[in-house]
Amino acid sequence: MPYPARELAPGVFAVLGDTGRGSEGRPNAGFVVTPEGVVVIDALASPAQGERLLATIRARTRQPPRWLILTHHHPDHHFGAIALRRAGAKVIAHPDRRTLAAEGGEDALRAEWTGVVGAEAMRGFEYANAADRRVTGTDTLRLGGRTLVISHPGAAHSPGDLVVWLPKERVLFAGDLLVEDGVTMVVDGDSRLLLDALARIDARDPRVVVPGHGAIPKRPATLLAATRRYLTGLQSDMRSAVEKGVPMQRALASLPPADGERPVSLNSRKRRNAVRVYLEEERRFMGLDSSP
Numbered sequence: 001m002p003y004p005a006r007e008l009a010p011g012v013f014a015v016l017g018d019t020g021r022g023s024e025g026r027p028n029a030g031f032v033v034t035p036e037g038v039v040v041i042d043a044l045a046s047p048a049q050g051e052r053l054l055a056t057i058r059a060r061t062r063q064p065p066r067w068l069i070l071t072h073h074h075p076d077h078h079f080g081a082i083a084l085r086r087a088g089a090k091v092i093a094h095p096d097r098r099t100l101a102a103e104g105g106e107d108a109l110r111a112e113w114t115g116v117v118g119a120e121a122m123r124g125f126e127y128a129n130a131a132d133r134r135v136t137g138t139d140t141l142r143l144g145g146r147t148l149v150i151s152h153p154g155a156a157h158s159p160g161d162l163v164v165w166l167p168k169e170r171v172l173f174a175g176d177l178l179v180e181d182g183v184t185m186v187v188d189g190d191s192r193l194l195l196d197a198l199a200r201i202d203a204r205d206p207r208v209v210v211p212g213h214g215a216i217p218k219r220p221a222t223l224l225a226a227t228r229r230y231l232t233g234l235q236s237d238m239r240s241a242v243e244k245g246v247p248m249q250r251a252l253a254s255l256p257p258a259d260g261e262r263p264v265s266l267n268s269r270k271r272r273n274a275v276r277v278y279l280e281e282e283r284r285f286m287g288l289d290s291s292p
Ligand SMILES: [Zn+2]
Pocket: 072, 074, 157, 158, 176
């Protein structure tokens, strides 16, 4: 059963995930059809979802998947990769696969994720997020007359972030640098690097941005501005707390508590980000961070 897809430009599709659920929903993915095969962007959260992504592609073209670009190494974006790989796709990814979620090792993450998506959806799972083609800077993929500029925006949302830009169509796949509600997670990344990355996205003046999760904004600038506003507000709150010697627990007191069983709910993201940004500001205040 195919997923809903939206043609953003001729041959350029967003595979639409859930909307209204923030980072908890099924992510967005995408694909670009060329006469020499299909370039797929992200693989979704399980082999079963990867198969449905393939069905979505096959409903639109008879071209086979040639490349799978992973925007990063969080499980909800790459646990379906094995389905694409078995269908013949080679993987383009950043080689840094470290994430908090995987700190306990690959087996523990697999077991934990099976608890999230269910054993049925995980049938046939193998890790398939290691790069056949590594990108740590900028790499231009040319296939069948299409140009995709793949670049590492810094460790903004996670160490292995990549964004995918189609300069001719002016479509940008942002991965989890953007989420529909403007509350991008930075616990695996860095709020200042994220702001830098957002500025570079803005400078490209995209016609369409596809966020990692949720509705595609009518105007990219609106979601970029909302995300920037959230991050700069959080930075300035945490900076002033640090400068006044307010301990972290008190600095976080005005935030709603995290939701225990929902690590990426809106409240959980806000609280976990606040912890992260407090620590960033503290390092800066103590002179431990020499970056500008
Ligand atoms: Zn993510």
